[in-house]
Amino acid sequence: MDAEEFRRRGKEMIDYVADYLENIRDRRVFPEVQPGYIRDLIPDHAPESGERWEDVFKDIERVIMPGVTHWQHPNFHAYYPAGNSYPATIADILSDSIGCIGFTWASSPACTELEVVVLDWLGKMLNLPEEFLSGSGGGGGGVIQSTASEATLVALLSARAREIFNYKKKHPDQHLEDGEIMAKFVAYCSDQSHSSVERAGLIASVKMRHLSTDGEHSLRGHTLQEAVSKDRAQGLIPVFVCATLGTTNSCAFDNTLELGTVCEKEGLWMHIDAAYAGSAFICPEFRPLLDGVQFAESFNFNPHKWLNVNFDCSAMWVKNSDLISEAFNVDPLYLKHENQGKMPDYRHWHIPLGRRFRSLKLWFVLRMYGHKGLQEYIRKDVKLAHEFEDLVGTDDRFEIFAKVVMGLVCFRLKKSNEVNERLLKAINTDGRIHMVPSKVKDTYFLRLAVCASRTNSDDMKFAWKVIQEVTSKVLNEEK
Ligand code: PLP
Numbered sequence: 179m180d181a182e183e184f185r186r187r188g189k190e191m192i193d194y195v196a197d198y199l200e201n202i203r204d205r206r207v208f209p210e211v212q213p214g215y216i217r218d219l220i221p222d223h224a225p226e227s228g229e230r231w232e233d234v235f236k237d238i239e240r241v242i243m244p245g246v247t248h249w250q251h252p253n254f255h256a257y258y259p260a261g262n263s264y265p266a267t268i269a270d271i272l273s274d275s276i277g278c279i280g281f282t283w284a285s286s287p288a289c290t291e292l293e294v295v296v297l298d299w300l301g302k303m304l305n306l307p308e309e310f311l312s313g314s315g316g317g318g319g320g321v322i323q324s325t326a327s328e329a330t331l332v333a334l335l336s337a338r339a340r341e342i343f344n345y346k347k348k349h350p351d352q353h354l355e356d357g358e359i360m361a362k363f364v365a366y367c368s369d370q371s372h373s374s375v376e377r378a379g380l381i382a383s384v385k386m387r388h389l390s391t392d393g394e395h396s397l398r399g400h401t402l403q404e405a406v407s408k409d410r411a412q413g414l415i416p417v418f419v420c421a422t423l424g425t426t427n428s429c430a431f432d433n434t435l436e437l438g439t440v441c442e443k444e445g446l447w448m449h450i451d452a453a454y455a456g457s458a459f460i461c462p463e464f465r466p467l468l469d470g471v472q473f474a475e476s477f478n479f480n481p482h483k484w485l486n487v488n489f490d491c492s493a494m495w496v497k498n499s500d501l502i503s504e505a506f507n508v509d510p511l512y513l514k515h516e517n518q519g520k521m522p523d524y525r526h527w528h529i530p531l532g533r534r535f536r537s538l539k540l541w542f543v544l545r546m547y548g549h550k551g552l553q554e555y556i557r558k559d560v561k562l563a564h565e566f567e568d569l570v571g572t573d574d575r576f577e578i579f580a581k582v583v584m585g586l587v588c589f590r591l592k593k594s595n596e597v598n599e600r601l602l603k604a605i606n607t608d609g610r611i612h613m614v615p616s617k618v619k620d621t622y623f624l625r626l627a628v629c630a631s632r633t634n635s636d637d638m639k640f641a642w643k644v645i646q647e648v649t650s651k652v653l654n655e656e657k
Pocket of ligand 1 (some may be wrong): 258324325326327328372374422424425426451452453454480492
């Protein structure tokens with residue numbers, strides 16, 4: 179494909195994408211294909227000679243679309259949103275075309291410099307404490323990770339490195355290996371934390387304790403304090419706490435003020451995972467939920483969930499970037515440059531070496547929506563969730579399972595888990611809307627998340643109509 183053809187085909191693709199998104203309602207939200215379906219549609223080896231664009235293009239509808247779950251469909255209500263917007267898509271075209279790999283400042287200065295500044299912008303929109311901002315002149319700053327899972331892992335590995343260093347300094351005559359010291363380390367999260375927190379513990383070889391939550395599914399300070407004291411009494415070394423703001427199960431909020439107070443007293447690294455809910459903290463009415471962040475060493479949320487930025491863009495801030503960059507520091511000659519130390523070399527802040535120019539899409543989105551436009555977007559989704567909550571309240575066969583705080587409604591039939599499981603399965607088989615379930619303390623419930631940017635009030639009514647129809651069918655079959 180030469181430049182002339184690229185101009186033509188690129189424009190065709192932009193038209194295709196705009197048509198896809200604007201007419202997405204005409205598609206079935208959840209595909210009906212069976213595992214392995216693509217093998218039957220394409221050859222089992224790559225073509226010997228290049229094919230024509232027309233043939234490649236045709237296969238988008240023939241091969242790909244039948245197997246797509248349409249996350250941007252207004253009737254997609256599963257998981258949490260996958261951020262998506264035209265400005266972010268355009269920025270990604272530019273990023274892909276610049277094609278730089280921004281692992282150091284020198285490998286593409288704009289890539290690093292824009293990320294530093296735009297994460298300060300975003301940090302200010304969240305009203306993060308100054309210490310997290312690079313412009314404050316301290317050691318803090320932001321970085322774009324691929325995912326919240328990686329942010330948690332990076333935070334845990336950094337906390338682990340800090341504690342190994344501190345231990346060796348405190349006990350110079352013990353001459354213990356790192357592994358022997360780490361065997362004493364304990365980290366904590368709640369029984370509602372995302373599975374990626376447990377996974378971070380497994381990867382970092384640090385014991386991860388899942389502490390029980392209160393009636394609102396929130397981890398409280400006294401629970402953490404008891405666990406820490408018990409572990410210390412047994413000769414273990416508590417090092418890390420991952421607090422969650424907006425759990426995946428039910429959008430519950432840990433009490434970060436209480437947890438932070440314990441972390442400060444006990445010298446623990448507190449990381450806050452606000453993967454979904456963090457976007458809402460740009461609205462002053464939701465910002466109190468972030469109180470306690472002043473005690474955290476690191477904070478993370480995903481603009482690629484609820485801030486109209488396409489995957490991947492997970493924003494992480496730290497108070498002391500030395501603790502991160504020194505945790506993984508290796509310095510081969512081919513990556514050194516003469517301006518080292520003047521700006522971040524982001525290769526030290528995350529796990530891979532290579533990194534894309536992701537700040538471009540965040541920059542485009544922040545500029546084209548503005549703080550106000552993004553606040554309106556968040557408020558619209560929260561309002562829709564409350565509209566749906568009200569609809570559930572009109573039918574006394576149902577109950578709301580957890581307080582609706584943001585764009586997630588957790589609800590269930592006032593019946594056994596088995597009946598609720600059958601209901602969810604029937605809804606997804608019906609295929610007009612798509613949801614996933616969850617379970618907290620043995621209670622199974624359905625989750626309706628407001629996800630796509632095109633979802634509106636009529637879609638809430640539509641989802642409720644589908645759910646009521648399917649419910650009547652499932653309950654009839656029960657009889
Ligand atoms: N943490 C929470 C609270 C989440 O809700 C999720 C995903 O929904 C994650 C972490 C994982 O996010 P990511 O896919 O960015 O790793």
